Amino acid sequence: MSTAVLEVKDVQKIYGKKGESQSHALKGVSLTIEKGEFVGIMGPSGSGKTTLLNVISTLDRPSAGFIQIAGTNITQMRQNQLADFRSQKLGFIFQDFNLLENLTVYENIALPLSLQGVPSKEISAKVNKVAQTLGISEILQKYPVQISGGQKQRAAAARALVHEPAILLADEPTGALDSKNAKSLLETMADLNENHQVSIMMVTHDAFSASYCKRILFIQDGSLYTEIHRTTDRPQFFKQILDVLAELGASHDG
């Protein structure tokens, strides 16, 4: 029996209407992510990483192909079904935090639960629990402007996880953080993956961030190029990633 949380088959994405200048951002990508995996998507800028994440996260529709998340085919869904699906089955972390700055950290984290109609008491319990896991219990009553970038990203992670989504999607989550905060967030993500069985798909162009993943898919010009599995320790894996990137760069130049 398959335990895939995410199945992507021959997905294409073409920007621009027919007849006009079109850009082929995804040229038939297929991939599978099993439950409990921590997968990284790497590739040079403009290779289609964000586009891939957007079609998976239902923010954008693929031009062709088939995407199934937690056993549900999302390519045929209507607007509202997609919205509900996002709010129930997916968790997002974006580069620019995307917290609502007029809500407290608590209210930000509670939002996905409120949307699902979870009773107030239960919300309170769940928010406190996830805040504890991410180490932000102290700042729940503060507003985003009052906390640091690292704390903001943790708050965003807490919001992405509080409703126990099937998969956590992260687009350059460390992009706006300094190295110390970035490291701490990545460690937290790895911990969530190992000890709390959270499935994660992370898009990044940063080899250091990618080295926290267990498997990395490389994408170039809208197609999958190769994939590597982490079998050794992290520093070793980091070197391995750099090698692939060098190779990728060479093939790109050549």
Add this chain to the structure above:
Amino acid sequence: MLLKLSLSSMRKMMKDYLVLLVGLVISISIFYMFQTLGMNDDYVKANSMIRSIGIVFNVGAFLLAFITIFYIFYANSFLLSLRRKELGMYMVLGAKKARISQMLFGETLLMGVVSLVIGSLVGIVLSSGIGQLLMGVLDISADGYYPFYLPALWMTWGFFLVLFLMTATINAIRLARATELDLISAEQQNDNIKAKGIGTMVVAILGILLIAFGYYLLTHLELYVALGFIVGAIVTTIGTYLVFISLLPVFVQMLKNNKKLNDRQLNAFTLAQLRFRINNLTKILGTVAMLIALGVGAMAGGLAFQQNVELVASIGRIYDITLHDPVAEDYQALARMQVLEQNTYRYKKDEQAYYFTKDDLLAHPPLISTNTMEQYSPDNEPKRVTQPLPEKAYIMNNDPDEEQKLARVPKEWGQAILREFISSYEMLADRAVQIVDQETYAKIEGSEHKVLVAQVDDFLKYKDDLKAMDERQMKLLKSGQQDDQEVYLNSKYSTYQQVYAFTSGTLFMGFFLGIAFLAMMASCLMFKILSGATRDKGRYSMLRKIGVRKELLVGSIYKELFVVFVFPALMGLLHVLVGMKMFSVILLNPYVNIWAPIAIFVAVYAIYYLITVRLYRGIVLPKEV
């Protein structure tokens, strides 16, 4: 180059500019129309009916212009907010700020001139249409009234050009002060959330107390008169602002502190948005509330005066018809009416007095009113005169030294003769009135006449016949007069007609001013809200990303703006309802048909609410994939 950019961006935002343009055109055309009435001196002088309201039209026009200033500012800052990024880009790309300021200056002025041209045309059309209507209602001639009136046109152009120059200059200065960074990053400013402490609570209570005190003064004007009115108005206004500054934010915060409510669906977000808005808009919300009170008050006041005409006409006079020496035509007319009661009394008239016979009066005692202007109640039924007349003769309206000889006419009989029988003060002149027995009456030398009084089912049904009767009575009166002195009839119909004309003018103005006020004020609120909308864009797109259904987002917008709109409306209407009580000093029943102006207000206001929601949605909601 910049001109091209400016034109192309104006074209892109056509819809938004159109909204601004419509508001300006409304304001300009109404201003012009008021001026054609207010400034045409010859016409105003020739029509006494207009004379008293001409000044009101001028005051109204300038009040309107004053609001227009705010309107232009809000509208411009809204348009500027839409273009912030674009303007910032120009600067980053190297366009000189002075050039951009110039460009904006030109745009504002162009907008002004375009709206002036359209506004003048609409104003002329409006004047010829509404002006004629007004003349018709007031029953005065339109000779000498010109819908196209040059002085009024100059006034309108001069006034608004100055206004536009002023706002254009201020806008340009504001822009010149801003840095490139201000422009580009303006959207990322955070709402500062101030803690609301005990001080706010005190201010809120103070505000409520002030309003209560103001209401007390305004509803007890008979005790405090002019001072009560001034103090009451000021205190109420201050109280209103205090309530909007303190009570409303506290109220929203209280909602937000209710965890159960806050944790439901999008409520946390909706309430946060609302809290920001309420805190941000306190002053304008207070102003809107006051102007709603003024606008609806003007309408309700005008209407109250108009609706009280019939009451005023009937208050002291029971009989709908008073005819001296009726002729065949009068009887024919009477035959066409449904007469409830009809009595005829003989009297004689000489140089000293009118003499009524005791026999006729006692045979058919007339009805008199039990209402007075000072004390009116619809429950006060007319009563029949019952006082006996035992003496041989009675007198009233005479020189004081004659008084010793004859008894005074009893009060009720006096009222009957003066209010019901006599139809003009000129009739009495310096004659006395006597009630005498048959014997005395027979000896009196003067000419004999009769007076017919009649009550009909509904005198408004027979206006044409009554008018003809009054005209015949006028002729009769004038024939008895030596000089060409003016004569006024006090018959029920004539009184009604006079009061009606005057109050129609008041009503007309009240409605025009009221609607114009409301429209301008609601536009101010709309633009103020919309100018903050770009700031919210990111929030809505984020919510959409994490999977909030579109209906939920739209619902949140409806709810948020509803609260913003509804509070000033409630406050303003409360002011009107209490304030109308003031008129009870001069009006019999100020609340007649008060639902009509309120309904108009609700309709105008609701339209603005819906337009605002629509435009706001268009700005903040992300496009669907």
